[in-house]
Amino acid sequence: MSEKIELSIVMPCLNEAETLEICIRKAQNFLKQNQVHGEIIIADNGSTDGSQKIANSHNAKIISISEKGYGSALRGGIESASGKYIIMADADDSYDFESLQPFLSALRSGSDFVIGNRFKGGIDKNAMPFLHKYLGNPVLSFLGRLFFKIKIGDFHCGLRGFSKEAYLKMNLKTTGMEFASEMIVKAKLNNLSIIEVPTKLHKDGRSRPPHLNTWRDGWRHLRFLLLYSPTWLFLIPGIILMVIGFSVSTLLIIEPLTIEYIMLDIHTLLYTSSMILIGFQFIVFYALTKIYAVENGLLPKSSRYHKLFKYINLELGLLVGGLLLIFGLLLSFYGFSIWKDSHFGNLNPSHTFRIIIPAVFTILFGMQIIFFSLFFSILGLKNNQDD
Known part of the structure; x- marks a missing residue:
């Protein structure tokens, strides 16, 4: 009988050919160096730049998600995961996939939901836009703590880990960027244990602008927090x-x-x-x-x-x-x-x-x-x- 998969590393992907290869290699190095039996899942949301070919050539599991949106891609990737634990992060090389051990250790110790804190771990120069760093993230994180009594300092860190059982309890519904807020709120509302660990944020390796729209997606996060409170x-x-x-x-x-x-x-x-x-x-x-x-x-x-x-x-x-x-x-x-x-x-x-x-x-x-x-x-x- 084949060994059961312990960890699934899920990366949402929409035209990430510039950075996808380095992210997959770092994730593979982590699994190998720490002797973790795992899988790497690329949740592709309709890439047209050859991202699928890159993922396939590096033996990553490709899941094609037809419904557009950050949340849709992640939900599709997570639901196809076979691991007991899941760690998700963007495929833009802004998070170090070789530094996942604190997340996995916390999950093994019984935590249901683990999220990074970039303000504690450090933010490289130009890695986070000024408005995100000093307005968007602090304000939305403050409102999340106020509305839902969640002791988290960085609501929008994209590097997260959780058990598959915890994911099923959260019953996530959103399809866009507000998926990040919904995950934390649902974890709290379902009385899941939540901890955060310091996480380093690097400047992403893409030459194109990110998919995130400051004002539109910021409003979607704020709207979600209000509607759920x-x-x-x-x-x-x-x-x-x-x-x-x-x-x-x-x-x-x-x-x-x-x-x-x-x-x-x-x-x-x-x-x-x-x-x-x-x-x-x-x-x-x-x-x-x-x-x-x-x-x-x-x-x-x-x-x-x-x-x-x-x-x-x-x-x-x-x-x-x-x-x-x-x-x-x-x-x-x-x-x-x-x-x-x-x-x-x-x-x-x-x-x-x-x-x-x-x-x-x-x-x-x-x-x-x-x-x-x-x-x-x-x-x-x-x-x-x-x-």
């Missing part, structure tokens, strides 16, 4: 809007506010009341996004997800919404009585609108809560059947 995208902004809107509205209902020479009155009250409704819409979108992501396998289920249906239910929504609706109608009748007492003539807007605006607001707010609770209860039917 509905708490930061919807819930926290919604709570902030509602708290500010409610606080200022309450003060303005009592009397106008004067800040130095600026007076805030009923016109401001219209905007602060709207802030509450907009904030509530943010929270509604948080709940709906969370449900959609979980039910479609984009996010794993958690105990907090089940509590969402436990504490937000149809009965509570109808009760709260109904009380607000009744309160709004009572205020409306009170405002109407004031108008009636003036024989349906002119009224003092500053006084009347302090009644009418809260009346209209509570009617709208009550109806929104009722409609949301009805829709939310429909979404919760499947969750209740599963319990």
Whole structure:
């Protein structure tokens, strides 16, 4: 019986003829020198420069991926890998394939996911563009740590290792450059053990520009982080809007506010009341996004997800919404009585609108809560059947 493959080294490839050979040779040297039974997989994404011929002449395994994109190429290569462990890196000679031992050692020691840190390992001169080094990577890495509580200093290091079992748990979906962010986020969400090791970044050996587009791909990474963190995208902004809107509205209902020479009155009250409704819409979108992501396998289920249906239910929504609706109608009748007492003539807007605006607001707010609770209860039917 042939010896089982321990390590698969996967390289995405799209017209990398200039550097592919040196990368394959370095990977082969690593396997030979460290006596690792492994394979080298070239995930070709439609090269037209003879990269396939180079890979074939050096006994690398070629996997042709028809669907375009960095993520598509890597997913195809990883899924065809036979190794217990997988290490991936670009085929541009920016990472040293002869220095993979720290990654393999960490995987052998039980780590599920190992990622390099170029800021700790060192970055050669001109190896990383200025905007990537001082803006893109630091900002996106900070947001990743903030949103997902992942203790990683370099979210976009392309040199990574993981077990095949861990890869299957991550259930990765994206096809473009955001695949790099999705891998880390999914590893965290699935409670996989993550560590990082210092990694040296060299200037790549290609004469052509890289495939990475600074602004387009940076936005795709940012968009992914936001969409996978509905708490930061919807819930926290919604709570902030509602708290500010409610606080200022309450003060303005009592009397106008004067800040130095600026007076805030009923016109401001219209905007602060709207802030509450907009904030509530943010929270509604948080709940709906969370449900959609979980039910479609984009996010794993958690105990907090089940509590969402436990504490937000149809009965509570109808009760709260109904009380607000009744309160709004009572205020409306009170405002109407004031108008009636003036024989349906002119009224003092500053006084009347302090009644009418809260009346209209509570009617709208009550109806929104009722409609949301009805829709939310429909979404919760499947969750209740599963319990």
